[in-house]
Amino acid sequence: MMHGLHKFLLFHVLTCLRQNGLGSEIINGKKAKKSLLYMASVQVNRSHKCGGFLISEDFVVTAAHCDSPHPMSVVLGTNNLRKVVDDTMRYNVMKYKHPDYVDILSGNDIMLLKLSRKAHLGKKPIKPIKLPSHHMNLKGIKKCSVAGWGFTRTGGQIVDELREVNVSIIKLKVCKDKWLPGVKFPHNIICAGGYGTDKGFCQGDSGGPLVCNGIAVGVVSFNNGGNCDYPDVPNIYTDISKFIPWINVFLKKNNS
Ligand SMILES: *[C@@H]1O[C@H](CO)[C@@H](O)[C@H](O)[C@H]1NC(C)=O
Numbered sequence: 001m002m003h004g005l006h007k008f009l010l011f012h013v014l015t016c017l018r019q020n021g022l023g024s025e026i027i028n029g030k031k032a033k034k035s036l037l038y039m040a041s042v043q044v045n046r047s048h049k050c051g052g053f054l055i056s057e058d059f060v061v062t063a064a065h066c067d068s069p070h071p072m073s074v075v076l077g078t079n080n081l082r083k084v085v086d087d088t089m090r091y092n093v094m095k096y097k098h099p100d101y102v103d104i105l106s107g108n109d110i111m112l113l114k115l116s117r118k119a120h121l122g123k124k125p126i127k128p129i130k131l132p133s134h135h136m137n138l139k140g141i142k143k144c145s146v147a148g149w150g151f152t153r154t155g156g157q158i159v160d161e162l163r164e165v166n167v168s169i170i171k172l173k174v175c176k177d178k179w180l181p182g183v184k185f186p187h188n189i190i191c192a193g194g195y196g197t198d199k200g201f202c203q204g205d206s207g208g209p210l211v212c213n214g215i216a217v218g219v220v221s222f223n224n225g226g227n228c229d230y231p232d233v234p235n236i237y238t239d240i241s242k243f244i245p246w247i248n249v250f251l252k253k254n255n256s
């Protein structure tokens with residue numbers, strides 16, 4: 001039973017390549033404002049695979065399941081994937097996948113990408129987003145948002161223009177009850193959107209940020225078998241606050 005579900009979910013992980021259409025998009029959102037200056041497109045073979053977000057002048061956060069054996073790069077500084085200027089917007093990366101990541105259902109779905117050069121934070125519209133503290137409490141936070149270039153419907157396509165949607169945090173107990181009973185849920189997750197609303201993420205949105213009060217609190221991880229016909233079950237995000245000590249090791253190493 002568990003094994004079957006596992007395989008099913010993995011097959012529908014929220015990544016998406018333009019060529020083969022296997023990725024995750026925003027459902028019932030709208031075109032993003034110009035101000036999402038931290039958004040990154042994480043690419044494989046120069047095609048969009050996942051979202052990501054800039055957290056310092058040379059680190060981007062994405063999901064661990066976005067890793068690929070083929071050449072990966074990051075695009076910063078445009079909401080429109082048709083307007084990528086390789087010389088200035090594309091960055092080669094070093095990958096630091098969380099050491100305990102195995103698969104999405106085991107959690108730790110987070111990866112750091114170190115840019116080969118510092119992100120140009122001056123002229124181009126690029127700016128890092130704030131991270132939560134290690135013990136940030138989401139209680140009382142109602143409205144958050146998620147953005148991405150993923151599908152706008154189940155089985156759709158990657159879009160050119162970044163889209164964004166408002167979603168609400170769902171209590172962990174409610175979230176677990178809505179997923180199959182008895183399923184071993186990953187630790188360190190946040191549930192938001194996808195349930196009790198027609199809004200959520202979809203294939204191609206993986207790795208993008210869940211933003212609450214201007215802070216990136218979650219990383220898009222997975223939904224239910226690639227079904228983006230919401231309401232369904234809650235969408236699952238990696239809880240960034242739990243990974244702050246791990247992230248800080250990299251950021252500090254980098255600054256010294
Ligand atoms: C990337 O390019 C390589 C070499 O051309 C190819 O073998 C591989 O299938 C491509 N991978 C993806 C995910 O597009």
Ligand SMILES: *[C@@H]1O[C@H](CO)[C@@H](O)[C@H](O)[C@H]1NC(C)=O
Nearest residue numbers: 029030031143145164165166
């Ligand atoms: C999210 O909600 C805010 C405040 O209600 C609203 O101004 C904004 O347009 C909404 N964003 C999206 C993408 O729907």
